[in-house]
Amino acid sequence: MMIQVFLSALLAVVAAMIGLQRTTSRLVRLSVLVVIAVGAYFVWDPERSTLLAESLGVGRGADLVLYLWVVLTLALIVFLYLKIVRLSRKLTQLTRAVALAHPQTPDNAGESS
Amino acid sequence: MDETAQPLARARTWVVMPAFHEAQVIRRSVTELRTQFPNVVVVDDGSHDATAEEALAGGAVVVRHPLNLGQGAALQTGIQFALARGADFIATFDADGQHHVEDLVALLEVLEREPLDIVLGSRFAGRAEGLSLARRVFLKAAVLFTNLTTGVRLTDAHNGLRVMTAAAARRIEIRQDQMAHASELVAQIGRLGLRFKEVPVTITYSPYSVQKGQRLSNGFRILSDLVAGWLLR
Numbered sequence: 001m002m003i004q005v006f007l008s009a010l011l012a013v014v015a016a017m018i019g020l021q022r023t024t025s026r027l028v029r030l031s032v033l034v035v036i037a038v039g040a041y042f043v044w045d046p047e048r049s050t051l052l053a054e055s056l057g058v059g060r061g062a063d064l065v066l067y068l069w070v071v072l073t074l075a076l077i078v079f080l081y082l083k084i085v086r087l088s089r090k091l092t093q094l095t096r097a098v099a100l101a102h103p104q105t106p107d108n109a110g111e112s113s
Numbered sequence: 114m115d116e117t118a119q120p121l122a123r124a125r126t127w128v129v130m131p132a133f134h135e136a137q138v139i140r141r142s143v144t145e146l147r148t149q150f151p152n153v154v155v156v157d158d159g160s161h162d163a164t165a166e167e168a169l170a171g172g173a174v175v176v177r178h179p180l181n182l183g184q185g186a187a188l189q190t191g192i193q194f195a196l197a198r199g200a201d202f203i204a205t206f207d208a209d210g211q212h213h214v215e216d217l218v219a220l221l222e223v224l225e226r227e228p229l230d231i232v233l234g235s236r237f238a239g240r241a242e243g244l245s246l247a248r249r250v251f252l253k254a255a256v257l258f259t260n261l262t263t264g265v266r267l268t269d270a271h272n273g274l275r276v277m278t279a280a281a282a283r284r285i286e287i288r289q290d291q292m293a294h295a296s297e298l299v300a301q302i303g304r305l306g307l308r309f310k311e312v313p314v315t316i317t318y319s320p321y322s323v324q325k326g327q328r329l330s331n332g333f334r335i336l337s338d339l340v341a342g343w344l345l346r
Contacts, residue, residue: 096190099176
C-alpha cells in the first residue's frame with residue numbers, strides 16, 4: 001500500500017508540472033499525461049500489466065515497463081542530441097553575424113567597429 | 114602566366130587564417146604572408162590572449178568570434194568575409210607557421226593556369242618535416258576514411274592550405290564547426306562536382322604547431338561530429 005501511495009503522489013506532481021507549463025506543444029503535454037495516467041493505473045492494478053505483458057510475450061508487467069522505459073529513454077537521448085546540434089548551429093550563425101558586423105582593420109584598431 | 118599577371122592575382126586573393134590562442138606566432142605568420150598577399154583576414158575564434166592585437170599589428174584585418182566555435186566555423190566566417198570584400202580567389206592558411214607562403218603562390222598559379230575550382234595542398238605528395246610516426250598513421254587513416262566515404266580520392270584530406278575560386282567558395286558551406294570540417298569539405302567537393310587538384314606542399318611541424326595541433330584521440334570526436342552532420346543534412 002505504501003509504495004502505491006508514494007508512486008501515485010510522484011506521478012501527480014509530474015502531471016501537475018506538465019499540465020501547468022505552456023512551453024511545450026499541446027500534443028506533447030497530452031501524450032505525457034496519457035503515459036502518466038496509464039502508469040498510475042498499473043500502480044494500483046499490477047496484475048493487469050502482467051496480463052498485458054504476457055499477451056505480448058513478456059513474462060512480467062514490471063519487465064514490460066522496464067523495456068518500454070529503455071526504448072523511450074534512448075529515443076529521448078537521440079532527440080535531445082539532435083536538438084543540441086541544431087541549437088549550436090544557430091549559435092554559430094549568431095556568432096558569425098556579430099563577427100562580420102565588426103571587422104577590425106589595422107587603421108581602425110582600438111575602435112569597436 | 115607572365116610576370117605582371119601574378120601580383121594581380123595575389124591582389125585579388127583574400128587569405129583566410131583561422132586562429133585560436135596564437136598570439137605567440139600570428140604576427141610573424143601574417144607578416145610573412147603579407148609579403149606576397151596583401152589581403153589577409155584573421156578570424157579570431159574567441160581567443161582570450163592577444164591574438165587579435167598581434168594579427169592587427171601584422172597588418173591583417175581581424176574579425177572576432179565572441180565565442181570559441183572551432184576551426185570549421187572560423188573558416189566559414191572568413192570565407193564569407195572574403196566574398197563580401199569581392200575576392201576572386203580565397204585561400205586558407207594555418208596561423209601556426211606550419212605552411213609556407215611560396216606553396217600558396219604555387220597553388221594560386223595552378224588555379225589560375227588550369228580550369229579548376231579548388232587546389233589543395235598535400236603534405237604526402239610533398240614533404241612533411243618533423244612528422245611523427247603516430248601522426249602519419251593517424252593522418253593516413255583519416256585520408257583512407259575520407260576517400261571511402263566521399264568518393265573523392267586524395268593523398269592528404271586534412272591539409273589547411275587550399276585556394277579556391279570565389280564561385281566555388283559561394284557553393285561550399287562548411288557546417289562542421291570543429292575539426293570534422295576537413296572531411297566535410299572533401300565531401301562537398303565530391304557532391305558539388307568541383308574540379309580539384311592536389312599540389313605538393315611542405316608542412317613544417319614545429320614543437321609549437323604539434324602542441325597546438327590535433328590530439329590523436331580527437332579522431333573519435335570527428336567521427337561523431339560527421340555522423341551528426343549526416344543525420345541532420
